[in-house]
Amino acid sequence: MNETREVFRNFPVWMQIAFYVAALGMTAFFIYGFYKKYKKYRKGRDADRFNNVAGRFMKALGMMTTNSTVFKRDIYAGFAHWLIFWGFIVMLIGTAIVMLDHDFIELFFHYRLLQGTFYLWFSLFMDIAGVGFIVGLLMMMFRRAKKPPQLNYERVDLKKEEYDRGAYKKDDKAFIWLLLIIAISGFMIEGLRIMSDGYPEFEVWSPVGWQVAHLMESTGLAAALGASLHMYIWWFHGIIVLIFIGYIPYSKAMHMLLDYANLMFVDDMAAKKLPRVSEEKQKEAMGYVKLEDFTWKELLDFDSCTKCGRCHVVCPANASGAPLSPRDIILDMRTFANSNGGGTAEWFNQSFTKEKGKPGDKKLAIAGDIISAETLWACTSCMxxxxxxxxxxxxxxxxxxxRRTLVEEGEMEDSLQDALMNIGDYGNSFGKSDRMRAKWTKELDFKIPDARKEEVDYLWFVGDFASYDVRVQELSRKVATILHNAGVSFGILYEGEKNSGNDVRRIGEEGLFEMLVEDNIETLSGANFKEIFTTDPHSFNTLKNEYPEFGGNYIVHHYTGLLLKLIGEGKIKLNNKLQHHATYHDPCYLGRYNGETVAPRELFNVMGVKLTEMPRNKENSFCCGAGGGRIWMDDSKLDKRPSEMRIEEALALDGVNTFIVACPKDYAMYSDAVKTSGNEDKMVVMDMIDLLEEAVLVDTDDASHVSMEIDS
Structure with missing residues (x-):
């Protein structure tokens, strides 16, 4: 017997024609669904994402083929998804080969590709892929049965009687069961064919089908009946496949196509460098007020969401009981966009009973109604x-x-309004005179050079909290003293410095941000320095990532990196090996925004500090709750402050009694958190500079110098 198989085994011509007609119709339905999505995306503004298309394509291809973003912090889900992904891809390619062979090569060239050795290996790979596919699906079903928190679709901003998301659960089940039925019925077709053909010897290359055939035969199924049953199962399989194809654009399954595009056009600087408001847009509004204000990439974002809930469970606002879930913002915007932008409506969509919450109503404002002001202001911009x-x-x-829309409408807390007014009037959020900015230096026994008048190697951009907050001023003096004693050439801008604008921009006050940038760049252009450093990760981010767009191009260091560099150069000498057993909190704007996680840990190493990491560390650090302007807002309504939750996380570590920070706002937040949580006697909050001061301090009674080198 020839080593091959028939596609339409014992099918009359009319039945074959019926299948092609049905397939053509469902393909048209599939194309129509995505065409409507394309029309919706065309309504969005330009996103400037077509630079380096080849590089973007290859980067996205790497992420998709390895499933690296799904594996991240969830190996189980990553492996299950990898099995499903590659099982689906192999079977899709296999189906395409069958179509090419039957409908083109054999028809026009009278030759069969699927025969002989090629067919045998083809059969083996298809069976292996099918098994992996089924295993992956079963793993995902088992995971869902355990009801992990990220898959809980309950909203945090509405009461249960005000919405219904039961359709989301139906969509999840439809998606996974359709795929499982397709895979299982495919193996049944294979088994019935092998049994009906009398177990041809070469069919052992289809090991799963071979075993299925024997299993069916063991039930007493006759070969003749198996041949008839083969046709019915074939049609059942074919109809389910066609239904799935038509279902894709209108369901969760759309992510199989859209997510590649979304990964390809992602901006690695998103959030780190926020978009400016064009002059043309400013004539209408500073923020988003209608669907056409969104970019096509943002509209694509809304459709790309798979409801995996990873953003939901990492959000500090959500964890603290605030009415914010990043997932729900995206899903609500998807519902609104599809209802008002001519998009492809989902077959399984959320519904609302609360009038204010109905995203399909064109009369509702996007900022304030579709997405409530309370939800938007809860964000800490931690990324x-x-x-x-x-x-x-x-x-x-x-x-x-x-948020820019809310700012323009004046819809914000009074305390936040006051902070913005202070920054606008005085250049700082404390509402103090700019002449008091450098008052903290008066207790030093030396004068810090004014970089506007003297040439220095390093300009220290001090920041508001390090300048004005009495809790942080002593830390600033320690930084200055250590650098001065090490003979480092550094200076500050004194009253010439203004708030860097990082948090102002993330609040949504773009006009004030640009004014601050313009003033600071003008001052910096008149100063004499080579490089900038700052103790404030918020200032570090905006100086490094956002000022260049306005002409401010500088080499910017966070002080942990600079201190490590100076120790390596021998300018700062360490005289004491410390005995602290500490944990370290990675600031959001240092670790997650800018990937600066090595230098702080190297400092611990050279100082001899025993470091025990918290479960959430480096890029996965948990926010203190101060960012995005939240430090100027009321947090009394929260179930528990993020800073208090973080202290509890540290307290759970065995033997740790020291909590190290590297951010002025973190020092303020966590110093308060240990007090409000009643843990002052259990955990001491220290800044990195506190440790370095201990390490460089020379004890005249026992001045044994400890030589320490940075690991290369």
Missing amino acids: ACVEACPVGIEHLTTIVNL
Whole structure:
């Protein structure tokens, strides 16, 4: 017997024609669904994402083929998804080969590709892929049965009677069961064919089908009946496949195509460098007020969400009981966009009973109604949602652009309004005179050079909290003293410095941000320095990533990196090996935003500090709750402050009694948190500079110098 198989085994011509007609119709339905999505995306503004298309394509291809973004921090889900992904891809390619062979090569060239050795290996690979596919699906079903928190679709901003998301669960089940039925019925067709053909010897290359055939025969199924049953199962399989194809654009399954595009067009600088408001847009509004204000990439973001819930569980606002879930913002915007933008409506969509919450109503404002002001103001701009998302959704740009609308309308807390007015009037959020900015230096026994008048190697951009907050001023003096004693050439701007604007921009006050940038760049242009350093990760981010767009191009260091460099150069000498057993909190704007996680840990190493990491560390650090302007807002309504939750996380570590920070706002937040949580006697909050001061201090009674070198 020839080593091959028939596609339409014992099918009359009319039945074959019926299949092609049905397939053509469902393909047209599939194309129509995605065409409507394309029309919706065309309504969005340009996103400038077509630079380096080849590089973007290859990067996305790497992420997709390895499933690296799904594996991140969830190996089980990553492996299950990898099995499903590659099982589906191999079977899709196999189906395409069958179509090419039957409908083109054999028809026009009278030759069969699927025969002989090629067919045998083809059969083996298809069976292996099919088994992996089924295993992956079963793993995902088992995972869902355990009800992990990220797959809980309950909203945090509405009461249960005000919405219904039961359709989301139906969509999940439809998606996974359709795939499972397709895979199982495919193996049944194979087994029935092998049994009906009398077990041809070469069919052992289809090991799963071979075993299925024997299993069916063991039930007493006759070969003749198996041949008839083969046709019915074939049609059942074919109809389910066609239904699935038509289902894709209108369901969760759309992510199989959209997510590659979303990963390809992702902006690695999203959130780190927020978009400016064009002059043309400013004539209408500073923020987003209608669907056409969103970019096509943001509209694509909304459709790309798979409801995996990773952003939901990492969000500090959500964890603290605030009415914010990044996932729900994206899903609500998807519902609104599809209802008002001519998009492809989902077959399984959320519904609302609360009038204010109905996203399909064109009369509702996007910022304030579709996405409530309370939800938008709850965001700490920590970027955890963006970093956790496996499909490249840029939540923060949408949130900030909607905040810009609220700012323009004056819809914000009085305390936040006061902070913005202080920054506008005085250049700092404390509402103090700019002449008091350098008052903290008066207790030093030396004068810090004014970089506007003297040439220095390093300009220290001190920042508001390090300058004005009495809790942090002593830390600033320690930094200055250590650098001075080490003979480092550094200076400050004194009253010439203003708030860097990082948090102002993330609040949504773009006009004030640009004014601050303009003033600071003008001052910096008149100063004499080579490089900038700052103790404030917030200032570090905006100086490094956002000022260049306005002409401010500088080499910028966070002080942990600079201190490590100076120790390596021998300018700062360490005289004491420390005995602290500490944990370290990675600031969001240092670790997650800018990937600066090595230098702080190297400092611990050279100082001899025993470091025990918290479960959430480096890029996965948990936010203190101060960012995005939250430090100027009321947090009394929260179930528990993020800073208090972080202290509890540290207290759970065995033997740790020291909590190290490297950010002025972190020092303020966590110093308060140990007090409000009643843990002052259990945990001491220290800044990195506190440790370095201990390490460089020379004890005259026992001045044994400890030589320490940075690991290369």
